[in-house]
Amino acid sequence: MLIWTITIVAVCICIALILNLWRLIQGPSVSDRILALDTMYINTIALILLYGMYMGSALYFEAALLIAMLGFVSTAALSKYLLRGDIIE
Amino acid sequence: MPLFLEIIVCVLLLIGGLFLLVGSYGLARLPDIYMRLHSPTKASTLGITGVLIASMILQSYLQDFVSIKELLITLFLLITAPVAANMIAKTAIHHEIKPLNKTRGKALVDSMRNRDNPPK
Amino acid sequence: MRFFPMPFHSLMLFVVWLLLNNSVSAGQMVLATFFAITIPWLVKDMRDEHPKIRRPFLAIRYILMVMKDIVVANVEVALLIVGPIKKLQPGFVAIPINMTSDLGITVLASTVSLTPGTVSAEVSKDKTWLYIHALHLDDEKALINEIKTRYEAPIKEIFGC
Known part of the structure; x- marks a missing residue:
């Protein structure tokens, strides 16, 4: 039962990632693309944790933690860079 | 693995996956950037919390050791999600992206961009 | 207070280090104590002044209330998105x-x-x-x-x- 649930949830997350990718390509503004990337990394964390559960290993947790940290820092850095383009800081 | 534990893990996983899917569906579906901000910050945060708690229970069982380090990711995401949303909203406002026509209080956008007080 | 200029942060560093290593063995405890003392000592001059938490019990109640609200609000927002x-x-x-x-x-x-x-x-x-x-x-x-x-x-x- 657990393996089946993990498969179903993984399919859900893959559909979610495809929807994010569509928004990333579609645009229309840069903010939308940053938001799509931000959502993508959250979905990727879930996918990695699911794979760790599927393999029964705790090693994948570190990868998930790293993605969480890098994802937030990159979102903040991209937004800050775009904000600095304006006169108002 | 005892059946009740398996059922709890499965239910948490399904709830998490459903919320993650709804969050991304909203991101693809809603019409303007300010509305799109809502779905990833809220639905996805709850979804990832569900998956993380399920992972915590399963790993604790598999390793015979209470593994609560998944809580670290949950806490980290709960703290950073509003900050990221706020920064993206700021970026959208400073790039003068027009909100939908039916949005109430559109007059506030200008004072927001200059960080002034709202017009009387 | 000379050894712990930021007692709350020291406690948090200690707990987080043990959580990350997922063990309570003696060696990890010593290492965690070392970090809990040295890191606040190194960074104590870098931080801004923040108001202290005056009412800790109210803070805990507030956190619990916000957690409950997060779940309720998430279900509401999910329904709005799908509707x-x-x-x-x-x-x-x-x-x-x-x-x-x-x-x-x-x-x-x-x-x-x-x-x-x-x-x-x-x-x-x-x-x-x-x-x-x-x-x-x-x-x-x-x-x-x-x-x-x-x-x-x-x-x-x-x-x-």
Whole structure:
């Protein structure tokens, strides 16, 4: 039962990632693309944790933690860079 | 693995996956950037919390050791999600992206961009 | 207090180190104690002054209330997202706030972003107005009132500002 649930949830997350990718390509503004990337990394964390559960290993947790940290820092850095383009800081 | 534990893990996983899917569906579906901000910050945060708690229970069982380090990711995401949303909203406002026509209080956008007080 | 200039942060470093290593063996305890003493000592001159938490029990109650609200608000927002888009009435609202500390405003803005179908977008320069965007805005007055009584009042009481 657990393996089946993990498969179903993984399919859900893959559909979610495809929807994010569509928004990333579609645009229309840069903010939308940053938001799509931000959502993508959250979905990727879930996918990695699911794979760790599927393999029964705790090693994948570190990868998930790293993605969480890098994802937030990159979102903040991209937004800050775009904000600095304006006169108002 | 005892059946009740398996059922709890499965239910948490399904709830998490459903919320993650709804969050991304909203991101693809809603019409303007300010509305799109809502779905990833809220639905996805709850979804990832569900998956993380399920992972915590399963790993604790598999390793015979209470593994609560998944809580670290949950806490980290709960703290950073509003900050990221706020920064993206700021970026959208400073790039003068027009909100939908039916949005109430559109007059506030200008004072927001200059960080002034709202017009009387 | 000479060894622990930031006692709360020291405790957090200790706990987080043990959590990351997932063990309570003697060696890890010694290492965690070492980090808990040296890291605050190294960074104590770098931080800004923040108001102290005056009412810790109220803070715990506030956190529990916010957690409950997060779940409720998430289900509401999920239903709004899946439902018909044409019926949604988005809107910007300016909320008057009277808090002096940056930390209080940050906590309030984060809470507003996580809970009731709203995202905080900007704070005015003199820190008296918080601009938020609501996904579905029925009654502006009621929303402002709810945020002020339910979230702002406890935060002011917790930090005493």
